[in-house]
Amino acid sequence: MKRRKFLEYGALGSAAFIANLSMLTHQSSGMAASGHNKRHYDWILLYWMPYDNDLSGFGQPILHMLIKGVQSDNILVAVESDFSGTRNLSRRVITKGKVDIQQLKTVNSAREDAFAEYLNWAQSQFVADNWAIIFLGHGGRLDQVSPDNHAGLGNQTQWMNIQKLRDVVAQFNQDINDRVELFFFQNCNKGTIEAHYTLHDVAEYTLSSQKLLGAPNHYYESLLQFLSYSPEVNGGELAEKIIQFERSDMYNSYTVTNNRIIPELPVKLNPLLEEIIAAQIKTLPTNQLKSYSYMGERYVDFVYFLQTLCQQTATTPRHYAELVKFLKNSMIHKFQQNPNNSETDLSGLGLFLPQSRRELEQYLYLPVFRDLKLVELFDNVLF
Known part of the structure; x- marks a missing residue:
């Protein structure tokens, strides 16, 4: 077995929540599509990739695998990313045979209101039967996730807070009529009672790792190809396929919770x-x-x-x-x-x-x- 690329990250501070969610619900960067012009998909997967840290080198390989994996007109993948060496975040919309890239004005990927704006933009542009939200990055302390090393706060690293993250995703899920099937903590050490309990009402299922998780992971292409032929699966079955398609040198364990039971x-x-x-x-x-x-x-x-x-x-x-x-x-x-x-x-x-x-x-x-x-x-x- 190849040596695992497990990464643990230390930092100071926690994310400051600036967003007013009721206002952000009606705001989005870029022109919003009118209701009858929105493209309808079987599945939309929203990736949040705050890699303005030592994970930055894994970003392009992940994007490459996602682009290769989308082979159906009924599947859309969006990725909002932050890499070392670039000041602002960027947004990619990946569909079959096409990648649209938008450069954003946002600098800090550890701000919950930046993530809320991303979700509101997605809602304004697309309609889907099923949605999945995949959160990449480091795990942090008990209530932290996904840091930004260059958040515009001098040398201070900023983290997102999982309770405030829950509030953002819960609002989005409500706005799309409870169609978030899966929330995936693609982070180390988020397989805890505390994290799963905090986010139990934002998706039908939550996927996480109890201990360390590798990078860049390798399930992407196989998962998206599977969805092309089996779009009828639910969030629990989607999580099972992520586990099935992952390489054994990338994880210690995976846990999927049925959030209706929590x-x-x-x-x-x-x-x-x-x-x-x-x-x-x-x-x-x-x-x-x-x-x-x-x-x-x-x-x-x-x-x-x-x-x-x-x-x-x-x-x-x-x-x-x-x-x-x-x-x-x-x-x-x-x-x-x-x-x-x-x-x-x-x-x-x-x-x-x-x-x-x-x-x-x-x-x-x-x-x-x-x-x-x-x-x-x-x-x-x-x-």
């Missing part, structure tokens, strides 16, 4: 957490856990963590078994480990494992900490 998680999980909390176990020796790190933060496999806690308490085995069944048979549509990966303690979704109450507090605004009794759990077993 709202049931509090009802399924909280009774088990309450039982663990009530047991009042001593502080868990986290140095004995099989945890993993990304961007200086610590994570643990979600199912493995719950199993460890249940073994430390008199928790009813039935409650734990029912939760695991719910996760594996309902909420997680598909979990695929790399066939060459020998790790046995992965279930598909990680959990942020704060090392202090202060580290946890910066993320308490995320909905997962409002709806799940994780804060109470951490207070009892970690601090």
